[in-house]
Amino acid sequence: NAGVTQTPKFQVLKTGQSMTLQCAQDMNHNSMYWYRQDPGMGLRLIYYSASEGTTDKGEVPNGYNVSRLNKREFSLRLESAAPSQTSVYFCASSDLRGGNTIYFGEGSWLTVV
Amino acid sequence: GENVEQHPSTLSVQEGDSAVIKCTYSDSASNYFPWYKQELGKGPQLIIDIRSNVGEKKDQRIAVTLNKTAKHFSLHITETQPEDSAVYFCAASKGGNQGGKLIFGQGTELSVKP
Numbered sequence A: 001n002a003g004v005t006q007t008p009k010f011q012v013l014k015t016g017q018s019m020t021l022q023c024a025q026d027m028n029h030n031s032m033y034w035y036r037q038d039p040g041m042g043l044r045l046i047y048y049s050a051s052e053g054t055t056d057k058g059e060v061p062n063g064y065n066v067s068r069l070n071k072r073e074f075s076l077r078l079e080s081a082a083p084s085q086t087s088v089y090f091c092a093s094s095d096l097r098g099g100n101t102i103y104f105g106e107g108s109w110l111t112v113v
Numbered sequence B: 001g002e003n004v005e006q007h008p009s010t011l012s013v014q015e016g017d018s019a020v021i022k023c024t025y026s027d028s029a030s031n032y033f034p035w036y037k038q039e040l041g042k043g044p045q046l047i048i049d050i051r052s053n054v055g056e057k058k059d060q061r062i063a064v065t066l067n068k069t070a071k072h073f074s075l076h077i078t079e080t081q082p083e084d085s086a087v088y089f090c091a092a093s094k095g096g097n098q099g100g101k102l103i104f105g106q107g108t109e110l111s112v113k114p
Helices: none
Strands: A004-007 A010-013 A019-025 A031-037 A043-049 A064-068 A074-078 A087-094 A108-112 B004-007 B010-014 B019-025 B032-038 B045-051 B056-059 B062-067 B072-077 B086-092 B108-113
Touching: A004 A087, A019 A031, A019 A087, A019 A108, A031 A064, A031 A074, A043 A064, A043 A074, A074 A087, B004 B086, B010 B019, B019 B086, B019 B108, B032 B062, B045 B056, B045 B062, B072 B086
Parallel strands: A010 A108, B010 B108
Antiparallel strands: A004 A019, A019 A074, A031 A043, A031 A087, A064 A074, A087 A108, B004 B019, B019 B072, B032 B045, B032 B086, B056 B062, B062 B072, B086 B108
């Protein structure tokens, strides 16, 4: 049972480059999320998708775009990476039927130089 | 919007002692309060949660208390063990279809010394 799978695990980008973080869940959850984690700031919600076909902004959406490709997959795109986007990114999923317990992936470490 | 404050930022205890981590929240509409444990290099894992219709919940050595009037909730770990060493995060949300829109505290790094 893989749960929530993110790729890549590590990535170094140059300022201005673009990239997409991929996320897939195998728990048949309706809702998926992208969070970023920075030292001393906990986890902050970037974007979420309450159900297939919908996406909404979270606390810190600027500089990011998302795509809910299907029920399983939710990708996060950085169109023009900036050093301020150096962070650890976590994908997560949940389902109302599961009492909204959120399951996180293992994280993607992104460095923008 | 919701704001969650967590204290302390670091906590060091001797093995066998108890550890308490406290959080306050600002939005009285929040009704779901999970606690996550994050080990180095891993994603956060849910260890216990509480909903606003309950004042206390226990699971073996872990308990969470909620005071809705004061808008604060706490994590209690008894008989701590070295494997409890990790970063702990509290969070709050309005539940329902907003359940995944968690607002997290800043985290507490717990160190349990053998």
